[in-house]
């Protein structure tokens with residue numbers, strides 16, 4: 001209700017004894033109250049009151065309701081008489097709402113009374129929260145003024161109550177929207193028809209550095225970098241046209257000039273039939289003109305850098321920085337599909353470092369890690385930037401060479417790179433003031449001839465690498481189909497070996513060790529044989545390696561030790577003197593096989609005299625972890641068991657370690673004895689003997705096959721000899737018979 005209309009009402013209506021009366025605004029001096037309905041003017045005002053959408057209530061000075069307009073039904077859900085009854089009845093007994101209403105009326109009455117005689121009585125406007133009869137909350141705006149007679153005497157109150165619930169809600173929503181807009185952490189700016197910035201929020205200023213004053217009226221290029229690629233602009237325009245919405249990453253500009261990546265969402269508001277609509281509301285082809293564009297954006301610099309970090313962790317090996325297995329798989333799959341499209345070839349190399357475990361164990365993991373990093377760098381140096389070098393884990397690496405024109409070029413390129421890698425990795429590495437040596441065995445497979453699928457190709461490159469290892473390491477091998485047949489054979493052998501251990505398909509043969517001068521037997525070496533159900537007798541060279549790699553050696557080795565000791569005890573019980581018993585202990589058995597525990601068990605169970613026992617260990621077994629080796633060797637020695645280093649000269653031959661290990665003897669590798677009487681081998685044997693004697697160790701020459709060789713080693717000062725010339729390894733019974741023990 002506007003103020004004029006309100007004044008007219010105020011002047012015209014007052015209440016008397018429950019009926020609505022009026023006083024003509026212009027009838028100066030007319031004191032007669034006219035009942036509405038009494039005359040045409042009264043009719044007019046009655047109709048006016050009754051057709052009002054607002055609720056009109058009047059009271060007398062005692063705050064009794066004197067009039068309630070029929071609109072009470074619409075506004076509050078109660079009919080006017082019901083409301084009056086309710087008011088009067090509850091007034092007597094009280095009640096929360098009634099108390100609030102009467103208190104309100106009381107205050108208003110006080111207010112109007114206090115102004116009595118004080119000129120024009122002002123209208124008070126108050127808001128009142130009540131509940132509609134049906135239960136929904138309502139907010140009433142109550143305009144209250146005094147009903148006065150001509151003399152200004154207050155007759156009561158006139159209240160015009162308007163339901164402002166919807167308006168209030170809209171205002172609240174607007175206020176909330178404004179708060180949300182201002183307090184949003186997302187930068188927001190709204191542009192108008194001509195693209196000018198109309199409004200910005202606080203986050204806009206925080207993120208871009210531009211104050212509202214600097215931004216308003218300007219074009220969005222203020223913060224958007226205007227040199228987007230054509231296709232980006234095209235995509236944005238197309239999306240806004242088609243969907244009224246676009247979101248994506250753009251680069252934005254800060255006030256200080258630096259640019260930052262932002263995630264931007266654009267929504268357009270269009271004009272339709274006189275009102276604006278959002279994207280969601282518009283439908284079909286009838287799209288109105290864009291009247292506003294709402295742009296929201298967040299600075300995603302940090303998010304992007306963590307994405308980069310996460311991606312690095314997920315796809316790159318943290319140690320070497322090379323692509324890891326996941327990224328390798330992805331790159332290989334891409335390389336193969338590209339090759340398929342273009343009809344080109346791909347070479348895949350599988351590399352495994354030789355002796356890395358020994359380096360890692362003997363020189364420590366930190367140094368091992370540093371070595372891997374340097375290996376990675378050398379590998380990178382060997383290939384083009386478009387080729388992939390990946391670390392698959394441990395000391396395994398792969399190289400993908402793509403887009404090789406034909407088989408010939410593929411083979412040439414792969415051989416060239418493989419040789420380069422082989423050469424470079426066998427050169428010394430300088431790590432923390434040390435020279436560290438390693439080398440690599442490389443297997444190579446080609447797409448499509450050796451595998452059309454990534455998995456097959458990788459498996460075949462791995463098989464070829466395995467061949468490179470067994471071909472003596474530090475070389476490369478191209479995959480051939482025959483390799484797979486051998487790999488299958490090996491797998492079958494591995495399974496058969498497991499079975500053989502369970503079913504004890506093994507036996508021991510014994511070979512004598514003689515004093516080189518007197519020819520007397522000073523010892524016997526136990527050598528394992530596999531009585532294969534189909535193949536017959538299998539020699540250890542065909543299965544010891546597999547037993548080592550599969551771990552079967554731990555059980556097999558313990559069996560050999562126990563069986564050999566039982567045999568020695570049997571011989572000794574029969575007064576058949578064989579001297580000491582030498583048993584081979586493999587590297588894995590020594591490092592992982594609880595050798596000390598096994599040894600104690602065997603001594604206890606068989607009753608063998610430990611001083612008659614000698615363990616033969618290779619240098620490489622001892623070098624895997626020299627500190628551990630020294631500890632275990634000392635414990636073995638404390639049991640009274642002797643220790644010999646087997647195949648001496650074929651491995652490290654380090655004087656330094658030889659000095660540290662508590663050993664009794666060394667066995668010169670057969671290869672040198674075989675070479676006799678060549679001067680070179682003589683000199684080597686001479687040096688080994690001198691070295692051993694200087695450390696107080698006995699020397700055994702093994703593999704003596706000829707009298708000349710025997711003569712040579714004896715002349716060179718070798719104390720003991722062993723070889724086919726002096727006796728081949730034979731089963732226990734035969735050994736006893738031959739040796740006439």
Ligand SMILES: Nc1nc2c(ncn2[C@@H]2O[C@H](COP(=O)(O)O[C@H]3[C@@H](O)[C@H](n4cnc5c(=O)[nH]c(N)nc54)O[C@@H]3COP(=O)(O)O)[C@@H](O)[C@H]2O)c(=O)[nH]1
Nearest residue numbers: 527528539540541560584585586646703704705723724729
């Ligand atoms: N961990 C274990 N390793 C074992 C065990 N038994 C044997 N082995 C190792 O297997 C390798 C091959 O052994 P084998 O086929 O028994 O060969 C031994 C001898 O037969 C052979 N030898 C001896 N004299 C001669 C000779 O004059 N000529 C010639 N060509 N060969 C000869 O040498 C092997 C003995 O070698 P070594 O142990 O170094 O003294 C071999 O490395 C065995 O160590 C086992 O139980 N566990």
